[in-house]
Amino acid sequence: MSGSRTRPVGRRTVESLVKPEVRATLTPQPYHFCDAPDCDTVYVSALGDHIITKDMLTVRVGIKETEDPIPLCYCFGYDRKAVHDDIRRNNDTDIQRIITERVKAGECRCEETNPSGGCCLGTVAKTIRHARALKEQGLL
8 A cells, every 4th residue: 555545534434334343453543545446455544553454344345346246325325236237227327316315315424334434426426427438338
């Protein structure tokens, strides 16, 4: 893990997603989320002396996965396969609209459910664009 692909993440996020036995080992310092897809590190402490890897979490980390199910929306349970299935069958998907409506209704819990600690809508939109491109190329 190079440290160049990290950004601060709330303590609440880290504490809610690590396995119970890992929670007891957390340091009192802030943690950063690593979004590099090619490494197993998910969180690193501010001083770099504590690393939390994928296998230490209770959820799969979408950016770190290459095989389905690849989580997209942790609050409402949508994954890449759901987007691909919609695009394949219907040439469209309502997933982004549904998530947006539920977020506006105050139903999201991104800080507790998403390993990045942030909203999934950007990732969902990117996945939809990619699925549409695959469909146009006949690859989906």
